[in-house]
Amino acid sequence: MSTALLVATDLRKSYGPTAALAGASVTVRAGEILAVMGPSGSGKSTLLHCLAGIVPPDSGTITYAGRELTAMSDVDRSALRRSDFGFIFQFGQLIPELTCLENVALPLRLAGVRRREAERRARAWLAQLEVEDVANKLPGTVSGGQGQRVAVARSLVTGPRVVFADEPTGALDSLNGEKVMVLLTQAARDTGAAVVLVTHEPRVAAYADREVVVRDGVVHDRLAQSLERAA
Amino acid sequence: MSVAHTFLGLLESQPRHGYDLKRTYDEAFSPERPLAYGQVYATLARLLKNGLVVVDGVEPGGGPERKRYAITEAGIADVQAWLAQPERPEPYLQSVLYTKVVLALLTGRSAAEILDVQRTEHLRLMRELTRRKTSGDLTDQLICDHALFHLEADLRWLELTADRLDDLRARLATRTDLRPASPHSATRDDPAARAPRRANS
Ligand SMILES: Nc1ncnc2c1ncn2[C@@H]1O[C@H](COP(=O)(O)OP(=O)(O)OP(=O)(O)O)[C@@H](O)[C@H]1O
Ligand SMILES: [Mg+2]
Numbered sequence: 001m002s003t004a005l006l007v008a009t010d011l012r013k014s015y016g017p018t019a020a021l022a023g024a025s026v027t028v029r030a031g032e033i034l035a036v037m038g039p040s041g042s043g044k045s046t047l048l049h050c051l052a053g054i055v056p057p058d059s060g061t062i063t064y065a066g067r068e069l070t071a072m073s074d075v076d077r078s079a080l081r082r083s084d085f086g087f088i089f090q091f092g093q094l095i096p097e098l099t100c101l102e103n104v105a106l107p108l109r110l111a112g113v114r115r116r117e118a119e120r121r122a123r124a125w126l127a128q129l130e131v132e133d134v135a136n137k138l139p140g141t142v143s144g145g146q147g148q149r150v151a152v153a154r155s156l157v158t159g160p161r162v163v164f165a166d167e168p169t170g171a172l173d174s175l176n177g178e179k180v181m182v183l184l185t186q187a188a189r190d191t192g193a194a195v196v197l198v199t200h201e202p203r204v205a206a207y208a209d210r211e212v213v214v215r216d217g218v219v220h221d222r223l224a225q226s227l228e229r230a231a
Numbered sequence: 232m233s234v235a236h237t238f239l240g241l242l243e244s245q246p247r248h249g250y251d252l253k254r255t256y257d258e259a260f261s262p263e264r265p266l267a268y269g270q271v272y273a274t275l276a277r278l279l280k281n282g283l284v285v286v287d288g289v290e291p292g293g294g295p296e297r298k299r300y301a302i303t304e305a306g307i308a309d310v311q312a313w314l315a316q317p318e319r320p321e322p323y324l325q326s327v328l329y330t331k332v333v334l335a336l337l338t339g340r341s342a343a344e345i346l347d348v349q350r351t352e353h354l355r356l357m358r359e360l361t362r363r364k365t366s367g368d369l370t371d372q373l374i375c376d377h378a379l380f381h382l383e384a385d386l387r388w389l390e391l392t393a394d395r396l397d398d399l400r401a402r403l404a405t406r407t408d409l410r411p412a413s414p415h416s417a418t419r420d421d422p423a424a425r426a427p428r429r430a431n432s
Contacts, residue, residue, distance in 0.1 A: 039394065182365055202386045203379050206357035207365075213350075222351050 005030040005194055006162060011050055011060035013043075013217075020046040021057065022217035027224070028162065033185060033195040035205035038214035044198045045166055047214060051196060052085055052164045053077045065161075082111055086155030086193070088165040088184075093151055094139035100146075101126065101135040104154045111158060125153035129183050145176030152184050159191060166198045174203075181207045233327070234266065235274050236313040239283060239306050240334030244410070246287055246301035249275060255408045260330050275300060283309055310338065314345055317352035320382055332392060336400050337409060346393045350386060357382050 006028040013021040020043045028034050028051070036044050049055035051062060053069050062069040064084070069077060086107075087093070094103045104122035109115065126132045129149040134142045139150070148168060155163050168184065169177030185207045188195045197208055205211050212221040237260060238252055247255070249271060257265040278284040283306035288299035302310075314331055328349060335342040357379055364375035392399075403409050 039390070185365075202354065202357060202383045203361075205354060206361040206379065208358070211354055213347075220347070222347065 003030055004028070005065060006051060006196075007063045008047075008051055009061050009063075011047070011057040011062070013046055013050060013055065013057045019217050021050065021060075024050075024060070024214070024217060024219045026051075026212055026219045026221065028194050028196055030161070031189075031192045031194055032210070033188060033197060033208040035208035035211040036196060036198045036214060036219075037200060037202075037205055037211055040200070042214040043217040044200075044214050046217075047219070048164050048166050048196060048198050052087065052162075053081055082107065083158065084161050086158065086160035086163040088148075088151050088155045088163065088168045090167040090170040091144070091147075094147060094154075096138060096140050099136050099138060100131070100142065100150045103139065103150060104157055107154060107158045122153070122157055125157050126150065128187060129153045143176075144171050145173075145179065148172060148176070148180050149183060152180060152187070156187050156191065156193065160193055163188060163193050163195045165195060167200075168197070169199070169201065169204050177201075177204065233313065234270065235278060236310060237330055237334065238274060238278065239302055239310045240314075240330075240338060242284060242300055242302040243307055243310055244334075244337040246299055248290070248297065248299050250297075251408070252300065259333065259409055260326070278306070281305075310334070311340075314340060315348065317348045320353045320356045320385065325385070325388055328389070328392075332396070332399070333403065333409070336396070336403055342396050342399075343393055346389050350389050353382050353386050353389070 004027045008024065008026050011021045011024040012019070022043075024043065024047055026034075026036075026047070036047065038044050046055065050057045053062070053064075053072075057070065060070070064080070067080075069080070072080070094100070095106070098106065101119055101122050104125055105115070105118040108118035108121060113121075123132065123135060126135055126149075129152055131142075131146050131149045131153070134146050134150065139147055142150070148171075152168070155165070163184075165184070169180050172180060181204055184195070187193075195208070197205070199205050210223060212219050214220070234256070237256060241247060241252060241255055252275075253266055253268070253271045275284070278300075279286070282303060284300045284302055286298045287301040290297040290299070314335055318327055328345075331345050332342045334340075335345055360375040360379050360382075364372050364379075367375070
């Protein structure tokens, strides 16, 4: 069993009277694909945003590779997000004014990579995801499935150790959803990236190595529970 | 569907006469295909022989339908093992899962736990099929996808049922023949509900 990379302990997060997370704990191991399932409104996206350091929890701790995310400065946390994390969301994540190629190259540019080099690497990722032909198009002029593959390419271009994906196939039909999942999971396994995959679709979750279920802001992890019982 | 286990679950919720057991079974779990009397008595005879039930009273008139049966500790252990064991994912599973859920509610066990165990089993098989699919040819893909869509349908039913356990418990409480062990038992995440508990205690 590989080592714990990202460990969240007893996360709590409320929006006004709504407790989105009510003591959520979860462990993501290096290189694993973890599906996060659960009903609508159960707190999946909130958990993902907390794990990724986008939203601070009200209480609880998140440790990434031995560093406590919750104790870092905003500047350090942003730097870590750029260098170590990749993101895929359901839709609306590509910048409409940039071409698909420029969108994929953007995370590299932000990390200080020169334009030519950034675009060379971005093009290789577009090819890997079989959408090289949309490189010079604007996101508004490509199909949903193509756009999602571009987003997958962008999430992987910096060589992240964790990719956070929130319903990455939610807006796609079955066949395109399957293709995105095949390409995402293959690319993640090739690069050794862990994937935290939020989905309510069992067929999408079946691409993961294991699943946890969020209910009412609490993570139910049968594997962890059975290990605890055995201990 | 295991008639013997279902009988045991019903007997754990309360001792019953042979005729009462058959009637409750038919009404609750098999309204379209009622049990034959021969099967009822063969099943009870086997349970008796195996020490899973005992006769704890006989009404005048004789005959097996006049005997009152009660579950033994060995019988309770048998129900527990059956409820805890996930079913092999296959089509038309819902009748046995429905039975397990109702019996869990009747006997003060966690019905949510049964659904969770089953979900884990379903997803395990779905992962296996997905691996086969992604490494296989188009024929493998089509065959695996067919199974995957069916398993997904089962899972959706499991989810929906999990969200309706409170309603189901409330409905059972209105039936005299199928009353849950205690109004407070078997709520989701209630650790006390995980332990088997005798009804009417
Ligand atoms: N920014 C916000 N402001 C106010 N309430 C929020 C906010 N984000 C989430 N919530 C609330 O927190 C709870 C959990 O929301 P969250 O988006 O995490 O659920 P989810 O599991 O991702 O649901 P879905 O499957 O529908 O995407 C919900 O009740 C939601 O309304
Ligand atoms: Mg969400």
